[in-house]
Amino acid sequence: MQEITLIAICTFGLEAVVKREVKALGFDRLKTSEGKVEFQASVDDIPKANLWLRSADRVLLKMGEFRAMTFDELFEGTKALPWGDWITEDGKFTVTGSSHKSTLGSVRACQAIVKKAVVENLKAKYHIDWFEENGPEFTIKVAMRKDVALLTIDTSGSGLNRRGYRIHSGEAALKETMASALVQLSFWREDRLLIDPFCGSGTILIEAAMLARNMAPGLNRNFASEDWPSVHPKAWKAARRKARLAEKPPRGMQIFGYDIDDEMVDASQRNAKKAGVGDDITFEQKDVKELWIDKPYGILISNPPYGVKLGVFQELNQIYISLHKTFRKKKGWSIYMLTADKKFPDYFKRAKPDRVRKLFNGPLEVNYYQYYGERPPRE
Numbered sequence: 001m002q003e004i005t006l007i008a009i010c011t012f013g014l015e016a017v018v019k020r021e022v023k024a025l026g027f028d029r030l031k032t033s034e035g036k037v038e039f040q041a042s043v044d045d046i047p048k049a050n051l052w053l054r055s056a057d058r059v060l061l062k063m064g065e066f067r068a069m070t071f072d073e074l075f076e077g078t079k080a081l082p083w084g085d086w087i088t089e090d091g092k093f094t095v096t097g098s099s100h101k102s103t104l105g106s107v108r109a110c111q112a113i114v115k116k117a118v119v120e121n122l123k124a125k126y127h128i129d130w131f132e133e134n135g136p137e138f139t140i141k142v143a144m145r146k147d148v149a150l151l152t153i154d155t156s157g158s159g160l161n162r163r164g165y166r167i168h169s170g171e172a173a174l175k176e177t178m179a180s181a182l183v184q185l186s187f188w189r190e191d192r193l194l195i196d197p198f199c200g201s202g203t204i205l206i207e208a209a210m211l212a213r214n215m216a217p218g219l220n221r222n223f224a225s226e227d228w229p230s231v232h233p234k235a236w237k238a239a240r241r242k243a244r245l246a247e248k249p250p251r252g253m254q255i256f257g258y259d260i261d262d263e264m265v266d267a268s269q270r271n272a273k274k275a276g277v278g279d280d281i282t283f284e285q286k287d288v289k290e291l292w293i294d295k296p297y298g299i300l301i302s303n304p305p306y307g308v309k310l311g312v313f314q315e316l317n318q319i320y321i322s323l324h325k326t327f328r329k330k331k332g333w334s335i336y337m338l339t340a341d342k343k344f345p346d347y348f349k350r351a352k353p354d355r356v357r358k359l360f361n362g363p364l365e366v367n368y369y370q371y372y373g374e375r376p377p378r379e
């Protein structure tokens, strides 16, 4: 079986989580760098990586990497790669690009050169001069970084965050990939109580439930490479079948979501149902000021309103004061908050956060404040 290199790309700051996921899928020879985890695989692994990766944005097929300081070098280097092994005669291929700290700084020009080079390569393979481009989609990316060109083809199509369960979302909904990473960065395990008091469309809790039930996040969507003849339909069928069999049944978990907005509560319920975890989560309309916690141990993971996107500052103060009052003495609760508001720890005031992780919610720099609670005594 031909060995290929796949690259799981992700939001800055999530590399460690993605690396863990890639390893757990059984891949080896991993190479991690900013925003990406590279790993060795076989062609038949393309379905598995796409179906199962939870925190990665996309899975790219690495075509080649070489130094290019001139357009000639970019053209020749690109033309020499085996595009015909993947792109079909009727393939529709577009080129996207980026450039960072490189002599070839014009992304548009790089894209045009790469397209030309790929066309030349395919002309030689298929012995035709004109490509109809009405077949399967191949999105090529040329990423220039410090004068090194990385050429890839996107195997995923739309981003892996598009799991297909979100029918309703609030204006400040988290990406599913980020929500899953927040859960994986926490101490939550399926036998522990989990709440999100600002659940919005329910993303964090839905991702937690899917994780606990070993549900493949990509099972209910399609991927660009499903239409590629190079990845055998049997491989997709087998990977989907395996994923369906791996799923665990509902298991009476204690997962609760609250939101002040009853429309969001309704949206969460519908999204959870669509995701297949409707019976695992209880959603309820509740203002955080009315949140009453009587359990000594639990985990809170949330993404409160943070002024930039929602809410006004006075309202935010009230929210922080409520959280402070509720959790000040709850030493058995681990609290995880993702917010752009750097003042959060000053108001929440439960000692100092044990860890602060810098992440990005879209273009917005945010912090993931982690306060570790005492572990429950072993039964």
Ligand SMILES: C[S@@+](CC[C@H](N)C(=O)[O-])C[C@H]1O[C@@H](n2cnc3c(N)ncnc32)[C@H](O)[C@@H]1O
Pocket (backbone or CB within 6 Å): 169, 170, 172, 173, 174, 175, 197, 198, 199, 200, 201, 202, 203, 204, 258, 259, 260, 261, 264, 286, 287, 288, 289, 302, 303, 304, 305, 306, 310, 319
């Ligand atoms: C940033 S959004 C959460 C988005 C969510 N993580 C998702 O993926 O959809 C914040 C949510 O807090 C809710 N909210 C605002 N004030 C609240 C309050 N006082 N009590 C409870 N929820 C509140 C908003 O309705 C909004 O849905």
